[in-house]
Amino acid sequence: MKTELLVIGGGPGGYTAAFRAADLGRKVVLVDKRERLGGVCLNVGCIPSKALLHAARVIEEAREMSAHGLAFAEVKPDLDKLRDWKQATIDRLTMGLASLARQRGVTVVSGTAQFTGAHEIVVAGTDGERRIAFDQAIIAAGSEPMALPFIPTDPRIIDSTGALELARIPERLLILGGGIIGLEMATVYLALGARVTVVEAMDQLIPGADRDLVAPLHKHLRKRCEAILVGAKVTAVEPREEGLDIRIEGAEGARTERFDMLLVAVGRRPNGARLGAAAAGVKVDASGFIPVDGQMRTNIAHIFAIGDVVGQPMLAHKATHEAKVAAEVASGDEHARFDARVIPSVAYTDPEIAWVGLTEGRAKAEGIAIGKGVFPWAASGRALSIGRDEGMTKLLFDPNTGRLLGAGIVGPNAGELIAEAALAIEMGADATDLALTIHPHPTLSETVAMAAEAFTGTLTDLLVPKRA
Amino acid sequence: MTLPITVPDIGDVKDAAIIEILVKPGDDVAIDDILIVLETDKATLEVPAPSAGRVHSISVAIGDKVGFGTAILILEESTGAASAPIVAASSSQAAPPPPPAPAAIEPITVPAPPPPMAQTPATGLQPHASPSLRRFARELGVDLTRITGTGPKGRISREDVQGFIKQAIDRPAASAGEGLSLLPWPQVDFAKFGPIERQPLSRIKKISGANLARNAIVIPHVTNFDEADVTALDAFRVEVNKTQGAKVTMLAFIIKAAVAALKAHPNFNASLDGDDLILKRYFHIGFAADTPNGLVVPVIRDADSKGILDIAAETAALSALARDGKLKPADMQGGCFTVSSLGGIGGTGFTPIINAPEVAILGAARAQMKPVWDGSAFQPRLIMPVSLSWDHRVIDGAAAAGFLVTLCTLLADFRRVSL
Numbered sequence: 001m002k003t004e005l006l007v008i009g010g011g012p013g014g015y016t017a018a019f020r021a022a023d024l025g026r027k028v029v030l031v032d033k034r035e036r037l038g039g040v041c042l043n044v045g046c047i048p049s050k051a052l053l054h055a056a057r058v059i060e061e062a063r064e065m066s067a068h069g070l071a072f073a074e075v076k077p078d079l080d081k082l083r084d085w086k087q088a089t090i091d092r093l094t095m096g097l098a099s100l101a102r103q104r105g106v107t108v109v110s111g112t113a114q115f116t117g118a119h120e121i122v123v124a125g126t127d128g129e130r131r132i133a134f135d136q137a138i139i140a141a142g143s144e145p146m147a148l149p150f151i152p153t154d155p156r157i158i159d160s161t162g163a164l165e166l167a168r169i170p171e172r173l174l175i176l177g178g179g180i181i182g183l184e185m186a187t188v189y190l191a192l193g194a195r196v197t198v199v200e201a202m203d204q205l206i207p208g209a210d211r212d213l214v215a216p217l218h219k220h221l222r223k224r225c226e227a228i229l230v231g232a233k234v235t236a237v238e239p240r241e242e243g244l245d246i247r248i249e250g251a252e253g254a255r256t257e258r259f260d261m262l263l264v265a266v267g268r269r270p271n272g273a274r275l276g277a278a279a280a281g282v283k284v285d286a287s288g289f290i291p292v293d294g295q296m297r298t299n300i301a302h303i304f305a306i307g308d309v310v311g312q313p314m315l316a317h318k319a320t321h322e323a324k325v326a327a328e329v330a331s332g333d334e335h336a337r338f339d340a341r342v343i344p345s346v347a348y349t350d351p352e353i354a355w356v357g358l359t360e361g362r363a364k365a366e367g368i369a370i371g372k373g374v375f376p377w378a379a380s381g382r383a384l385s386i387g388r389d390e391g392m393t394k395l396l397f398d399p400n401t402g403r404l405l406g407a408g409i410v411g412p413n414a415g416e417l418i419a420e421a422a423l424a425i426e427m428g429a430d431a432t433d434l435a436l437t438i439h440p441h442p443t444l445s446e447t448v449a450m451a452a453e454a455f456t457g458t459l460t461d462l463l464v465p466k467r468a
Numbered sequence: 469m470t471l472p473i474t475v476p477d478i479g480d481v482k483d484a485a486i487i488e489i490l491v492k493p494g495d496d497v498a499i500d501d502i503l504i505v506l507e508t509d510k511a512t513l514e515v516p517a518p519s520a521g522r523v524h525s526i527s528v529a530i531g532d533k534v535g536f537g538t539a540i541l542i543l544e545e546s547t548g549a550a551s552a553p554i555v556a557a558s559s560s561q562a563a564p565p566p567p568p569a570p571a572a573i574e575p576i577t578v579p580a581p582p583p584p585m586a587q588t589p590a591t592g593l594q595p596h597a598s599p600s601l602r603r604f605a606r607e608l609g610v611d612l613t614r615i616t617g618t619g620p621k622g623r624i625s626r627e628d629v630q631g632f633i634k635q636a637i638d639r640p641a642a643s644a645g646e647g648l649s650l651l652p653w654p655q656v657d658f659a660k661f662g663p664i665e666r667q668p669l670s671r672i673k674k675i676s677g678a679n680l681a682r683n684a685i686v687i688p689h690v691t692n693f694d695e696a697d698v699t700a701l702d703a704f705r706v707e708v709n710k711t712q713g714a715k716v717t718m719l720a721f722i723i724k725a726a727v728a729a730l731k732a733h734p735n736f737n738a739s740l741d742g743d744d745l746i747l748k749r750y751f752h753i754g755f756a757a758d759t760p761n762g763l764v765v766p767v768i769r770d771a772d773s774k775g776i777l778d779i780a781a782e783t784a785a786l787s788a789l790a791r792d793g794k795l796k797p798a799d800m801q802g803g804c805f806t807v808s809s810l811g812g813i814g815g816t817g818f819t820p821i822i823n824a825p826e827v828a829i830l831g832a833a834r835a836q837m838k839p840v841w842d843g844s845a846f847q848p849r850l851i852m853p854v855s856l857s858w859d860h861r862v863i864d865g866a867a868a869a870g871f872l873v874t875l876c877t878l879l880a881d882f883r884r885v886s887l
Contacts, residue, residue, distance in 0.1 A: 293493060293525060294493070294494070335603065335606045335607040337606060339599065339602055339603070339606070340599070341594065401621070403596070426598065426599050427598045427599075428594075428595075428596040428597065428598065428623060430621065
């Protein structure tokens with residue numbers, strides 16, 4: 001088999017690169033180890049977790065309204081049906097991808113790819129081995145959940161993939177890792193009735209986000225979890241018949257407790273070292289990342305790499321953006337470049353946390369002068385009318401030019417709201433631009449304009465103390 | 469032009485640690501800007517940029533252990549530093565879709581470790597331009613930080629980029645011609661490295677130097693090489709000197725042969741005048757004469773109408789005047805073609821610089837006895853290496869090779885000069 005462009009990995013990065021290159025007239029072969037396209041994101045990541053988070057939200061909102069005149073019977077989750085529904089969502093999307101690949105003439109090969117040279121891979125599939133010669137390649141091999149060496153193998157010890165399988169609802173669940181994935185799963189399992197403890201090694205949950213954004217989530221979770229232990233770690237796991245005896249060491253000393261299930265969500269590891277890249281001369285660093293330049297080229301000029309395998313943040317929307325750059329450069333567009341100024345991050349927890357660009361923490365650490373505009377959702381009619389007043393919209397501006405440098409939002413739908421800030425940063429909009437853009441009322445999106453007005457001094461929905 | 473930068477000789481150190489990297493791919497650096505800082509167990513050392521340019525890729529990371537010769541980064545040298553081209557060379561990363569054949573695969577660049585991409589915006593200093601405009605600027609190779617936007621709050625518009633390009637295109641046209649933007653001459657305090665002595669250049673050296681520099685830069689020089697079998701000619705020369713009591717040098721024969729070659733190849737007896745070629749119907753041949761004060765080129769007038777003995781006597785007389793500094797300007801004017809002979813000194817060949825406005829110059833090196841295969845055996849033959857530098861605006865390679873063949877044939881069988 002021979003192709004012009006080979007894409008390794010069928011996740012959001014891989015299929016986007018393959019489709020874009022095909023649209024540019026290239027002959028493309030896409031190799032993925034899964035039978036179905038979509039990678040981690042569609043199969044065992046973003047999409048199934050969002051389906052379950054939606055279920056969790058419905059449960060929580062029903063519970064919240066019971067105090068306000070809408071009493072429902074307690075929800076009885078039917079895990080089989082819930083799983084079917086989640087799977088139907090995945091199926092619909094992966095089938096859609098398969099059809100898009102067909103329509104574009106992209107050849108999809110399933111199996112595990114290994115480089116055998118700078119212009120050839122061998123794919124080991126269920127029907128044997130197959131060699132594919134290529135002129136150019138794009139590596140989009142993604143990442144996988146990181147395992148910890150001291151944690152034994154046991155069916156009750158799961159990673160994010162296992163958590164999304166929703167095999168059962170444990171009575172007591174320990175989540176190791178208070179990052180985005182761990183807390184999203186905490187949100188799901190809490191709604192479905194598990195008692196949850198979260199252990200995070202850093203001194204705050206979601207360490208990449210500003211503390212003031214995390215605070216409402218932390219407060220919300222603290223009320224509902226058995227415990228949230230920050231600055232703590234799990235040091236031993238002993239599987240017993242009756243449960244998992246887990247030793248936790250933290251500020252308040254060490255203790256051993258019994259749990260029914262342990263979810264390990266301590267991060268993801270790139271798959272750069274699993275491809276035999278050395279046979280092609282492609283450099284892979286010690287952590288398994290493949291270094292690339294601004295055009296997504298590896299050290300080998302005709303081989304590109306994109307997505308999780310090239311570096312943090314490991315996000316599908318970063319991968320798809322990089323995918324287009326790589327496909328365009330590989331197809332002869334020398335001007336394509338990864339030139340995005342910011343990449344938004346979202347935790348789809350309850351409440352959601354989203355941020356983009358400069359954070360207050362980084363501004364402080366690097367001595368970057370900022371002006372801040374904050375609008376607490378307690379003053380938003382829409383936030384109150386959905387029964388959630390803990391949210392906050394925070395915008396960070398350049399104090400001289402007023403240009404937006406960063407934004408952080410916590411509250412329901414923060415992930416949807418952050419896109420406006422990303423656009424504003426890319427366009428070079430300043431506080432006045434945001435303040436003078438008419439936002440529909442009553443919406444949560446208004447809070448962005450109001451945070452800008454808090455900075456410009458024109459806000460009337462709150463009494464902001466005058467700045468000196 | 470890319471320039472790989474490696475760790476300089478830092479003494480017998482193989483594992484100096486990189487503690488600082490002060491540049492990133494895409495950065496413009498000036499000469500002597502510090503690129504990286506190394507730390508050995510004895511000291512920290514800064515590695516400066518050997519020339520101005522743009523950092524293309526970095527192949528080391530902080531903490532790497534390096535030693536003499538370790539590749540650090542690749543620099544794209546800028547052609548002119550002081551007035552660096554405004555339109556950045558963005559085509560350097562261009563890659564045509566058909567990739568190189570397998571055999572040609574080599575790691576081309578080692579890119580820097582993946583940048584923390586989410587951490588791009590730091591301050592409001594970034595150009596006020598939308599993503600689509602940034603792409604437009606990339607297509608034209610425009611560095612947006614060099615544009616002042618005319619939109620509200622300094623926003624850069626499409627028209628701003630177009631205007632900037634237009635200005636950049638117009639600017640060189642205004643000062644058309646000799647606008648060679650070269651690096652400043654390196655300033656070195658030589659006394660720092662050892663004892664020195666300062667000696668002013670002679671007047672001749674100053675004048676000839678300026679002329680040579682202009683000729684070397686302006687004329688597209690090409691030099692062809694050939695060998696002339698001068699066994700018979702030299703035997704004849706020795707015989708003439710014996711029987712005539714004269715002092716005939718090889719130079720006189722070369723001048724005479726050159727005249728015959730110029731007659732056969734008239735384009736070499738020419739000068740460029742704008743879009744016209746001036747073909748000369750006279751044969752004044754200059755010859756390079758070495759003097760204690762520098763090089764001069766006296767001219768033998770009408771060499772075509774003079775015999776070998778006359779030419780020999782005249783070159784000797786002009787050389788004597790030159791050595792005494794008594795050559796008159798008229799003695800050095802009107803040349804059609806120049807011969808530079810180092811045969812009396814040595815060497816196996818050289819590339820002479822054309823004496824403008826002439827279009828070619830002949831160099832002759834020392835003749836040596838060499839074995840030459842005659843078809844059945846090696847014969848000892850006296851072989852003189854000759855070189856011909858020519859102005860590619862007037863002459864092409866085939867003509868130059870033909871001229872040398874003619875010349876060598878004449879020197880091998882000097883009877884043909886009279887044909």
